[in-house]
Every structure is written in C-alpha cells, then in structure tokens.
Amino acid sequence: MLSGKEMSVVFEMLPVFFEMTDSVKVTLHVEKKTAFLMTKLIELGLSTKNDNPGLFSIIDDGTLEQLKKISTEILQKAGLTDLNQKLLALSSK
Secondary structure (H helix, E strand, O other): OOOHHHHHHHHHHHHHHHOOOOOOOOOOOOOHHHHHHHHHHHHHHHHOOOOOOOHHHHOOHHHHHHHHHHHHHHHHHHOOHHHHHHHHHHHHO
C-alpha cells in the first residue's frame, strides 16, 4: 500500500499523463437504490476526508466540490432529494 505522500505524488502526476483534466459526459442507467447508495458513499468519503489517510485526504478542494455537485445531481435526477432530506432529518434527531 502506498503512503499518503506517495499517493499524493501519483495523484498529481495522473492528469499530466492521461489528460485527466478534460471534461467528460457520463450517462448512467442504474436503479434508484444504487444511485442513492452511490451518493451516500460519496458523502461518507467526504465526511471522513480528514480522518482517512487514503485518497480523500490528498484531493484538492475543487475536486471535492465537484464530487459534492455530482452527488447532489444524482439525487436530483433520481428524484431522491426529498427522501434524502427526510432521512437526514430523522438521523439528526
């Protein structure tokens, strides 16, 4: 397993070699439960960013914002925004 510093170096080099800064359009056809799970996994990764020495700890703020936007967009397109808000309200009680 790579150390945090080594992962950081690799992550910084990837865009140079593979044109990873180019925008891409992604079309997904998944069940709503899979879309909901995907958003929860993104949220979990983002919430443990500082506690996790892995990949999330070396990602820059711009990329993290993109992940948040992707998660929000998935919820909206799947029609799960209201359900997510209700579940968040229940879990905060």
